Amino acid sequence: MFAISRSLRLSRCLSPFGRGLSASSSPGPRTLVAIDFDRTIVEQDSYLAVSQLLPTSQRKELQDQIPKCGWLSFISQVLQRLHGEHKVNSASVGKRVRSLTAVPGMLRVMRQLARIPELELCIVSDANSFFIGEWLQAYAIECLFAGGVFTNPACVQASGELLVLPYQEQTDCDLCPSNMCKGSVMDELTCSGRYERLIYVGDSCNDLCAIKRLRQKDVACIRRGFELHGKMTAHGQELACSVLTWRDGHELEELLMPKIVA
Structure with a gap:
C-alpha cells in the first residue's frame, strides 16, 4: 500500500530529475x-529562506508552529500565504532558492567526488524537489547526482501555487518526521545491492536515523x-560506522578523499 500511494503522489508531482537506483554504467563494487x-550543501535552511518572502509578523507566527506541526506543514502554509495573500508566484520562490549560498568548498568537493568512476552521489533531504531542482539547475550540477534525489515531491499547480507533498x-520511526524517514531511505539503498559502501554527509537531527543505519564499513x-x-x-x-567531522567543504574534501581512494 505504501509503494502504491507514493507512486500516485509522484505521478502528480514529478521531480525534475530521477530518484535514483537506475542501472549502473560502471560494473564492479561501488560507493554511494x-x-x-x-545546511550541508547550502548554508541556509531553504524553508526558512523562502519564508523570508513573507512579512515578519506572518513569518514568526508560522515559525512558532514548527515544533508542533513540523517543517512540511510550515512550508505548505508559507507557500499558501505567499501565493494567496501576496501574489508571489513559483518563479519568485525559485529565484529566492537560487540565491542561497553554497557551504564553502561544497561545490568543489561534490564535483571532485562525481569524477570518481566507482562512486555515485545522491541527495537525501527533507526539503523538496522544486527547491533542490532550482538550486542544482542554477549551478548546472544536476548531472552530478547519478544516484538520484530522495526528497518530498513538489510541483506547480494550474493556479500557479507551489504544492509540496510528503x-x-x-509512523514507525520516532527520530524522523512522518513525511520522511531518512533511515528507511538508507535501508532502501543498502538493500538495492548496488553499493558496497555508503557514505552519509549531514548536519541535522533528522540525519541521526540515517547514520544509525550505516554499517561498519560505511562512513x-x-x-x-x-x-x-x-x-x-x-x-x-x-553507531557502527566510522565518523569524521567537518567544518566546510574544503575540510570535508581533505578528510574524505583519502577514505575513498584508499
Whole structure:
C-alpha cells in the first residue's frame, strides 16, 4: 500500500530529475555518497529562506508552529500565504532558492567526488524537489547526482501555487518526521545491492536515523558545530560506522578523499 500511494503522489508531482537506483554504467563494487541539502550543501535552511518572502509578523507566527506541526506543514502554509495573500508566484520562490549560498568548498568537493568512476552521489533531504531542482539547475550540477534525489515531491499547480507533498507517510520511526524517514531511505539503498559502501554527509537531527543505519564499513560525515554534532555525545556509541567531522567543504574534501581512494 505504501509503494502504491507514493507512486500516485509522484505521478502528480514529478521531480525534475530521477530518484535514483537506475542501472549502473560502471560494473564492479561501488560507493554511494548520500548528502543532505539544507545546511550541508547550502548554508541556509531553504524553508526558512523562502519564508523570508513573507512579512515578519506572518513569518514568526508560522515559525512558532514548527515544533508542533513540523517543517512540511510550515512550508505548505508559507507557500499558501505567499501565493494567496501576496501574489508571489513559483518563479519568485525559485529565484529566492537560487540565491542561497553554497557551504564553502561544497561545490568543489561534490564535483571532485562525481569524477570518481566507482562512486555515485545522491541527495537525501527533507526539503523538496522544486527547491533542490532550482538550486542544482542554477549551478548546472544536476548531472552530478547519478544516484538520484530522495526528497518530498513538489510541483506547480494550474493556479500557479507551489504544492509540496510528503515523500512518504510513516509512523514507525520516532527520530524522523512522518513525511520522511531518512533511515528507511538508507535501508532502501543498502538493500538495492548496488553499493558496497555508503557514505552519509549531514548536519541535522533528522540525519541521526540515517547514520544509525550505516554499517561498519560505511562512513558518517557530520558537520561540526551543528545539531547532529551536538547529539554525538549521547548517541555516538550507537553507531557502527566510522565518523569524521567537518567544518566546510574544503575540510570535508581533505578528510574524505583519502577514505575513498584508499
